[in-house]
Amino acid sequence: MRKHFQAFLSVALTLTLSGHAIADIDNCFMEAAGRYKVPAKLLKAIALVESNNKTDAINGKNSDGSRDYGLMQINSQHLERLQPYRITAPVLVRDPCTNIHVGAWILAENLVTTKGNLWAAVGAYNAGFSTKPKVQKARRKYVAKVRNALQRIGE
Known part of the structure; x- marks a missing residue:
């Protein structure tokens, strides 16, 4: 199943990075939601919680030494998997649609x-x-924040 998503990502990001710039971020949310079969409003709520909709946000304060990049705060642990698609930390920060x-x-x-x-x-x-109980608690807390953000943006 992982190969399926890697192939999906390859097609999607090739389109995004090949000069097909989508100026309207709302369109990016809609396009990504359709391509990956996830709710667009949920993606928007996650962006609100993660970066407060700041496209160039960088967080280098994670307890494990990792960093988070851009609108959706993509964790640096994913950079190695993104490397074949030429997606780097600077791309994640400067290209909100790719993010x-x-x-x-x-x-x-x-x-x-x-x-x-x-x-x-x-x-x-x-x-x-x-x-681990600490991680389970963190997940519950995060879900509550995203649910709250969904209500604020009009679920």
Whole structure:
């Protein structure tokens, strides 16, 4: 199943990076949502929680030493997998559309891992899949924030 999403990402990001610039970020959310079969408003809520909709946000304060980049705060742990698609940290910061597509791709992968459990996938977007109580608590807290953001933007 992972190969399926890698192929999907390759096509999607080739289109995005090949000069097909989408000026309107809302269109990027809609396009990514359609391509990866995740709700556009949910992606927008995640962006609101992650970066407060700041496209050039960078967070280098994670406890594991990782950094987060751009609108969807893509964690540096994904950079190695993104390398074949020529997606680097600077691309994630300067190209919000690519950043949104990568965020949607990660969420879609999480949905596969959680067998379609949307809120478990959302929690894992932020805190991963560890079964440690501290991580489970972090996932619940993050899900509550995203639900709240969904209400604010009009679920």
